[in-house]
Amino acid sequence: MAVETAAEGLAPVMAFATIGALGVGSQWLAWRLRLPAIVLMLGAGLIVGPVTGFMDPARDIGPLLQPLIAVAVAIILFEGGLTLNIRRLRDAAEGVRRLIFVGAPVGWLLSTLALRFAAGLSWESSAVFGGIMIVTGPTVIAPLLRQARLARRPSALLQWEAILNDPVGALAAVLAFEIVLVLRTATSVSEAVWALAWGISTATALGVAGGYGIAWAFRRGHVPEFMKVPVLISILLAVFGISDAVLHESGLLAVTIMGIVIANAELASYTEIRRFKEYATILLVSGVFILLAAALDFGQLAALDWRAALFVVAVIALARPLTVAISFLNSSVPLKEQILLAFTAPRGVVLVAVAGLFGERLVEAGVTDGSLIGPLAFVLVAVTVVVHGFTLRPFARALGLSGAETPGLIIVGASPFTKALAEALYRAGVPVLMTDPNYGRLIRSRIEGVPIFAGDILSEAAEENLELMHYDTILAATDNDAYNTLIGTDLGPEFGREKVYQVAREKRDSARFALPPGLGGAVIAGDMTLRELDRMIHEGWGVRITRLTDEFGFEDWAERRPDAKLIGRIGPNAGLSFLIDGDDVRPGPGVRLVTMTTPETEARLRSEREAEKGETKTRKQSGRDRQADREADREGGQGNGTGDGFASVDRSAGGA
Numbered sequence: 001m002a003v004e005t006a007a008e009g010l011a012p013v014m015a016f017a018t019i020g021a022l023g024v025g026s027q028w029l030a031w032r033l034r035l036p037a038i039v040l041m042l043g044a045g046l047i048v049g050p051v052t053g054f055m056d057p058a059r060d061i062g063p064l065l066q067p068l069i070a071v072a073v074a075i076i077l078f079e080g081g082l083t084l085n086i087r088r089l090r091d092a093a094e095g096v097r098r099l100i101f102v103g104a105p106v107g108w109l110l111s112t113l114a115l116r117f118a119a120g121l122s123w124e125s126s127a128v129f130g131g132i133m134i135v136t137g138p139t140v141i142a143p144l145l146r147q148a149r150l151a152r153r154p155s156a157l158l159q160w161e162a163i164l165n166d167p168v169g170a171l172a173a174v175l176a177f178e179i180v181l182v183l184r185t186a187t188s189v190s191e192a193v194w195a196l197a198w199g200i201s202t203a204t205a206l207g208v209a210g211g212y213g214i215a216w217a218f219r220r221g222h223v224p225e226f227m228k229v230p231v232l233i234s235i236l237l238a239v240f241g242i243s244d245a246v247l248h249e250s251g252l253l254a255v256t257i258m259g260i261v262i263a264n265a266e267l268a269s270y271t272e273i274r275r276f277k278e279y280a281t282i283l284l285v286s287g288v289f290i291l292l293a294a295a296l297d298f299g300q301l302a303a304l305d306w307r308a309a310l311f312v313v314a315v316i317a318l319a320r321p322l323t324v325a326i327s328f329l330n331s332s333v334p335l336k337e338q339i340l341l342a343f344t345a346p347r348g349v350v351l352v353a354v355a356g357l358f359g360e361r362l363v364e365a366g367v368t369d370g371s372l373i374g375p376l377a378f379v380l381v382a383v384t385v386v387v388h389g390f391t392l393r394p395f396a397r398a399l400g401l402s403g404a405e406t407p408g409l410i411i412v413g414a415s416p417f418t419k420a421l422a423e424a425l426y427r428a429g430v431p432v433l434m435t436d437p438n439y440g441r442l443i444r445s446r447i448e449g450v451p452i453f454a455g456d457i458l459s460e461a462a463e464e465n466l467e468l469m470h471y472d473t474i475l476a477a478t479d480n481d482a483y484n485t486l487i488g489t490d491l492g493p494e495f496g497r498e499k500v501y502q503v504a505r506e507k508r509d510s511a512r513f514a515l516p517p518g519l520g521g522a523v524i525a526g527d528m529t530l531r532e533l534d535r536m537i538h539e540g541w542g543v544r545i546t547r548l549t550d551e552f553g554f555e556d557w558a559e560r561r562p563d564a565k566l567i568g569r570i571g572p573n574a575g576l577s578f579l580i581d582g583d584d585v586r587p588g589p590g591v592r593l594v595t596m597t598t599p600e601t602e603a604r605l606r607s608e609r610e611a612e613k614g615e616t617k618t619r620k621q622s623g624r625d626r627q628a629d630r631e632a633d634r635e636g637g638q639g640n641g642t643g644d645g646f647a648s649v650d651r652s653a654g655g656a
Helices: 012-033 037-051 061-083 090-120 123-132 138-148 152-184 189-219 225-247 250-263 268-294 298-302 304-326 337-344 351-364 370-397 414-425 439-447 461-467 481-495 530-536 554-560 599-635
Strands: 408-412 431-434 450-455 471-476 500-502 543-548 565-571 577-579 592-597
Touching: 012 250, 012 268, 037 138, 037 268, 037 370, 061 152, 061 225, 061 250, 090 123, 090 152, 090 304, 090 370, 090 471, 090 592, 123 152, 123 351, 123 370, 138 152, 138 351, 152 189, 152 250, 152 337, 152 471, 152 599, 189 225, 189 250, 225 250, 304 337, 304 370, 351 370, 408 414, 414 431, 414 530, 414 592, 431 439, 439 450, 450 481, 461 554, 471 481, 471 530, 471 577, 592 599
Parallel strands: 408 431, 408 471, 431 450, 471 500
Antiparallel strands: 543 592, 565 577, 565 592
């Protein structure tokens, strides 16, 4: 039978299917509900594991459990290394160096002290576990950064720290454990130091050799395109396995170095490789979290007392803030970024996996309280995941280091239509960024207050200088159809295919120029080309934002504006989306319509504004005259005043 009874457990295939469904399902549900994915994965694992007993990884998967977790962590760290391009460090370089070279040893010391005096562990267990606690968890940081949409530098600092400190923490634990063994056995200090140095050197050499070997083979065409990812995974597993055989846990360092080398090799196929690894990592992160949560034994947690709570508070409120404060003494990193880093240190898969392993080894070496390391690690992970999962985004927003509540639009290409659209959206409170390689085309938008970027949106300068966290939608509207399609294809995975748009191509109806549906973005404005849209603006059409209310609904708007072209909507939460043929407008109070209005409507609205301006001026002048008369009667003088500003409103259309 495929599924056994609850007492007998699940068949391995069913266990893997359950893990996959729960992991991916939790991430999808978190996306829909805008909740931290890690929290939902943790809860799902606890429910199917110790709460209901539906799944027990040790029972259902057996001896493959630990090797699977080890390989998954290695791939996760390798993928993290692939994101660490040294050329993109720039202003975060100083902070990264301080967090690694100062923060790691300081964090080790402070964590050891917290374990010794708050949790009450022995010095042996405290030193080993304190080394592991250097790890801040790339498996947790990556999903949190995607959700919080932090500013570029604090995001880079957190990501680099998490990736680089993972192997550093594991090696620190190895060093402490070797020292414990030296003190408890007859092994000499020189032998232990030699073993550690040999393991680190081997891991570094293997990582560098694997990375350069892959880069050399891929660049010279010795590996066909369809085999690049399989070859990469095979080399990755070989490097991890050989290094781990020399010194346990040194494989983490080897694969991280290998990933960094490949990331900085400027391979033509690097983007495809990284994208595949990102997909694999999402599956592995969710799977490992489900596994670890499901494998939790509540009996082990029962062995903890009030000291466990004191330990967690000491780590979050004292050890981490002090580590960051000491690391950034006399640095150029702004104070608000230091504050964000000080109170952001979620722990993840590596901490739990490595802590459990060393806890067992300490018990075998005669350190009895080593059995408490695993439960303490899980409690720390659970608390930091929940606390940082729910607080990182609002905390970062309060410090001005996160994307605004109102998601914005990037418009690529400055033309009469796009400039009119940008100015209308900007006046409506939607963040807009206009980009074009030609600065002269952006002058009008800049005068109107619209943020601009003179350059190529696909360039490294754009990636390094633009805070893309403020924008979740992009419109490619240049006069180069091929470039528009390239933008939609290249930025689709980053923004989401449903948030990438472009104007219609000039030769789209010709079979010779037809493109596969997977290329480019969705076409806006009823398949009108940029040339047609610009012509309409020259003829007197305008772009307007009209708010729907209970009194002025969509039917009223359609009746008043029968010839208007509806091109988009702004939801009650200020989210912008362009309407594609067949899309539902989903009208309702608070929804704003983005439309192109006819020249006749524009002329009438201008006349109404001029008339309203005249009436306002007359009323103000009349008021000033009456005030002057009163002043003259009272003081014998003559009053004078200045006119106030005015606001024009599209009253016939429910307000602009």
